[in-house]
Amino acid sequence: MKIAAQATAELLDNGAGHVRLELVPFFDEVRSVPRPKATLTWAGKPHVQQILRALARSEVPLTHEGLSTLSPCRPVAHVRDLLMHTGVLPHRDRHLLLFERRLPEWLDTIEDVEHCQLLNRFATRHLHPGRP
Incomplete structure (x- = not known):
């Protein structure tokens, strides 16, 4: 379990040797999973590493909109x-x-x-009625 926690901490490093503060609840959840080997396999995928590092280092805003700029779509959806x-x-x-x-x-x-x-107008107004 310590190996999974260490690997996840490295991916979520904000560049100063610490897990980005906003990502601590995510980090706590990931490092406490009952099957750490599965976590290591998942976190070892290059596209997952890129997504997590971009979020940890604030290269991409930690928002739904920020995540929508990343790819591939499936791993982004899982991280989201x-x-x-x-x-x-x-x-x-x-x-x-x-x-x-x-x-x-x-x-x-x-x-x-x-x-x-x-x-476009229909989709935008139907999905977000409060927006202009």
């Missing part, structure tokens, strides 16, 4: 779920987040400009 589960990020619907992430590229495939604008 863990961050929400540990209270580091506020809970948001994961399907809605995925839709928001994919909406711009989907709209880019629509050739009719008016149709595209209509769909």
